[in-house]
Amino acid sequence: MFLSELPTPQVVVDRSRLFRNISRVQGLAASAGVSLRPHSKTHKSPIIAKLQIDRGAVGICCAKVGEAEVMAAAGIGNIRLAYPINPSNAPRLLQLMESASLSIAIDHLGVARAWSDAMRRADRTLDVLVKVDVGFHRCGIDPDASGAAEFIRSVGALPGLRLRGLLSHAGQGYQATSENELSVIARREAEILTTLGEQAARDGIALEEISVGATPTLRYSLQQPGITELRPGNYVYFDRTQLSLGAASIDDCAMTVAATVVSRPAADRLILDCGSKTLTTDLARGFGPTPGYGAILAPDGGTIDDALLIERLSEEHATVRVSGPTALEPGDRVRVLPNHACVVANMVDEVLLVEGDHVVDKLRVAARGRIT
Secondary structure, three states: OEHHHOOOOEEEEEHHHHHHHHHHHHHHHHHHOOEEOOEOOOOOOHHHHHHHHHOOOOOEEEOOHHHHHHHHHOOOOEEEEOOOOOHHHHHHHHHHOOOOEEEEEEOOHHHHHHHHHHHHHHOOOEEEEEEEOOOOOOOOEOOOOOOHHHHHHHHHHOOOEEEEEEEEOOHHHHHOOOHHHHHHHHHHHHHHHHHHHHHHHHOOOOOOEEEEOOOOOHHHHOOOOOOOEEOOOHHHOOOHHHHHOOOOOOOOOOEEEEEEEEEEEEOOEEEEOOOHHHHOOOOOOOOOOOOOOOEEEOOOOOOEOOOEEEEEEOOOOEEEEEOOOOOOOOOOEEEEEOOOHHHHHOOOOEEEEEEOOEEEEEEEOOOOOOOO
16 A cells, blocks of 8 residues: 555655664663653554663653553553543553553642542552653643652652652753754753752651653753653654754654645645644744644655745645745645644544555554543
8 A cells, every 4th residue: 555545635754764763762771771651642542652662661651641541551561641630530540550550740739648448448559650841831840849859758658659759740841942942941950850869868757759841851851960860752743843842853853744735726825634633723932933733845855855845834724824935736745744643543544654655564553542
């Protein structure tokens, strides 16, 4: 089967690039002496999760319990929920614990106590990590607050819970404007976590894990002392945002959207068949301007066609402003590099694995839509 024979739009993954990305990041983690626990929210595929584990990952991360249930049902045995899971989900987690080693993130003492009560009633022990806010200001305890050390002590003393370590996500890296800023963010993240870990050690609490996770800062987190685990997700596919943040080259980007020109109503405008239901309305971020809702690749596939800007998305239409020479007419096909691969993967039931124009497999996005 050939991609050119199939209707569009199609979400396409270059198999060679996918495998190369998985192996390269695993090799970097191994060389740095740290564990790799990829976040599966990017691909939502047990098949890719198994590829990552087969190459050396210690397990995976999931955001929601539903994702973890899909992964555990497929035989993934080590799962970390790096999301604030409410204790109302205790019956589901207890069921998951029958088939997988499970750990969760904690950043609220009331929530920790409720999990402690649930585990004591079930006569089970749940591994937890304290989530620390390292500058993104989303979830996590404030490391500069006077009660940070006491919070860690309190969680460590709760029955039914086993405190494994500290966990963070430097999401502010996505707003970085330079390589130097990314480097500073990664270094500061490590300093915050290791300082808290040293305080815990002085309090008699031995923390086994210092876990960080973000693809933009990955290359700098590898250089930081004290880190024991990396949790990047986007690196399996990469996307326009990672390209613009220097985390990937265009030859690393495994996911594209195959689309067709369906209209050319004016010399300065053409329409593609990949709207917001395919590309999403997420904008890209990077060190410089990244306008538009994805980047249209030149015919050689190795560069971006700067004469074509996806300036507007409707549900099924992508409106492209033409600012330079192009021979594109209705019926012609293009490849679009999406701004955010994680969301695009969650928009479709399956992605096509390709080698060039040859479709070598179809990969089911098994955890698609598992938002609870």
